[in-house]
Amino acid sequence: MINEILVQFAEWLxxxxxxxxxEESFYLYNWIETTHVxxxxxxxxxxxxxDLRMLGYAMPTVSASKIADxxxxxxxxxxxxxxxxxxxxxxxxxxxxxxxxxxRIKMVLLVVAFFNAIRFHRHMKASESTWTNEPRAPxxxxxxxxxxxxxxxxxxxxxxxxxxxxxxxxxxLPGWLSAAAGCVAE
Amino acid sequence: MELLPFFEWAETSFLGYIGKTYGGVYATFGxxxxxxxxxxxxxxxxxxxxxxxxxxxxxVPSEIVAEQAHKWFKVALAVILSSGVFMAxxxxxxxxxxxxxxxxxxxxFVGIAFVFVIKRPLLKGSHADIHPxxxxxxxxxxxxxxxxxxxxxxxxxxxG
Numbered sequence: 001m002i003n004e005i006l007v008q009f010a011e012w013l014x015x016x017x018x019x020x021x022x023e024e025s026f027y028l029y030n031w032i033e034t035t036h037v038x039x040x041x042x043x044x045x046x047x048x049x050x051d052l053r054m055l056g057y058a059m060p061t062v063s064a065s066k067i068a069d070x071x072x073x074x075x076x077x078x079x080x081x082x083x084x085x086x087x088x089x090x091x092x093x094x095x096x097x098x099x100x101x102x103x104r105i106k107m108v109l110l111v112v113a114f115f116n117a118i119r120f121h122r123h124m125k126a127s128e129s130t131w132t133n134e135p136r137a138p139x140x141x142x143x144x145x146x147x148x149x150x151x152x153x154x155x156x157x158x159x160x161x162x163x164x165x166x167x168x169x170x171x172x173l174p175g176w177l178s179a180a181a182g183c184v185a186e
Numbered sequence: 187m188e189l190l191p192f193f194e195w196a197e198t199s200f201l202g203y204i205g206k207t208y209g210g211v212y213a214t215f216g217x218x219x220x221x222x223x224x225x226x227x228x229x230x231x232x233x234x235x236x237x238x239x240x241x242x243x244x245x246v247p248s249e250i251v252a253e254q255a256h257k258w259f260k261v262a263l264a265v266i267l268s269s270g271v272f273m274a275x276x277x278x279x280x281x282x283x284x285x286x287x288x289x290x291x292x293x294x295f296v297g298i299a300f301v302f303v304i305k306r307p308l309l310k311g312s313h314a315d316i317h318p319x320x321x322x323x324x325x326x327x328x329x330x331x332x333x334x335x336x337x338x339x340x341x342x343x344x345x346g
Contacts, residue, residue, distance in 0.1 A: 032222075034340045038228075040221060041336060052258070059254045061244050070243045074236065151250020156225070157218040164213060 003182045010094035022092035029092055036085035042078030044152055048069040054145035056136035064137055067127040101167045101181040106158035113151040120144040189282065196278040205276025216273040220266060224336060227262035230255040231332045237315075238325035248321075252309045259301070286345045290338040297331045 013019055022029055052058035053067045090097050097103050123141055131138055137145065167173060169183035197204055205212045234255035236242045243251055281287040290295050305324055313321060 030341070030344045034337055037221070037340050038333065038336050040335075041228020042232060044222075044225035045227075048226050048229050048257075049233055049258075058258060059250065062250060064245065066243075070246075071233070074232070074242060107304075111243050153218075153222055153281045157214060160218045160221060161213055164209065166209070179322055 002078075003179070003184050006098050006182055007045040007095070007184050011099040013094040015090060019091050019094065022088060029089075032085050032088050032092070036082060036089060039078045039081045039085070040156065042096050043075055044078075044156070046075035046078065046149065046158040047152065050075070051149050054137040054141050060135035063132045064134075065124065068124065096137065096168075099169045099182045100162050100165075101177065102158045102161040102164070104180065104182065106155055106162070109151050109154045109158065113148060113155065116144055116147050116151060120148065190279075193278040193282040196275045198212050199275055201272050202275040202278060212273065212276055216276070220269040220273060223262045223265035223269065224339075226258055228336065231260040231328055232261060235257075235329050238309075238321050243282055244276060248313050249309075252313075256301075256306060256332060263298070270273035281342070284342055284345060286338050286341045290335060293331065293335040293338055296300065297335050300328065300331055 022032065026133065049058050050068050053062070053064050055061070059067060061175050091101075120141065123144065124137075127138065127141075136142065165171070167177060167181060169181060170177065173181065192300075197206070233242070234252045237244075237246070237248050237251040267343060274287075305328060308316065308324060
């Protein structure tokens with residue numbers, strides 16, 4: 001049921017003028033994609049430094065809460081650009097992307113990364129005064145930081161794999177994979 | 187010097203064979219790893235350069251930020267070069283005829299030379315001894331060079 005609704009929504013998006021204009025413009029589409037990829041350097045680059053600081057591998061002599069606080073703004077700027085360009089990329093190819101198993105896994109990983117980030121910030125704010133100048137954060141924050149790095153590595157990998165159609169609906173897929181990819185009967 | 191024979195050989199090498207034959211290995215150990223390393227490299231460049239430009243972490247000595255960022259820059263560069271060689275080997279002949287590949291190689295060469303010949307030696311000592319305008323120019327040049335490397339790299343895939 002949900003897959004049918006998503007397919008209808010994707011087909012409606014596909015039929016809009018804006019969607020066609022972006023996909024059919026070589027430079028517009030490719031520059032949106034380039035911006036999406038380049039902002040990895042801003043968003044994930046900053047995130048990597050925050051997580052590596054928590055794990056004790058980057059700037060161990062600088063207060064951990066100071067690093068997290070100072071790098072949070074550029075990271076969020078990068079994330080905002082990534083989010084907007086990501087929406088535009090989906091808008092340009094909604095029918096293909098909606099039925100990509102990699103896109104769906106990427107979305108799940110993004111949601112898990114979001115909740116992990118909330119948990120991380122909550123725990124950090126509650127306890128930072130006791131450890132912020134230590135070279136490594138307490139265990140629960142180190143686990144969150146390592147999880148964050150792993151989840152974002154997964155987001156990057158699945159994002160890259162969207163371009164490959166190995167498990168797309170026009171292939172011969174097992175039932176569970178077909179359902180997970182959002183395939184519907186013609 | 188004619189480089190085409192080298193590119194032809196690269197495509198028939200073990201690395202070229204693996205990348206050509208196994209799409210999943212190419213996409214994950216080549217492309218995804220390359221992107222993750224790009225994130226860390228870009229992060230290290232931006233953390234250091236935005237600090238030099240007094241945009242972020244103004245309450246942390248720029249010497250410490252530049253030193254620590256350079257450590258991770260070297261790690262990321264090593265991964266980028268390794269995964270890049272692996273990816274290029276699989277499609278070596280196509281790369282040889284791709285203008286954006288050569289643009290990226292040129293930008294990469296300039297970027298590496300800039301970091302190890304100009305930026306790092308300059309910033310090794312106390313930053314208070316360097317004219318603030320020189321520090322800012324170095325930071326802006328560094329950001330421009332590495333964004334050019336990344337952008338030309340992405341356009342390799344769009345140009346044939």
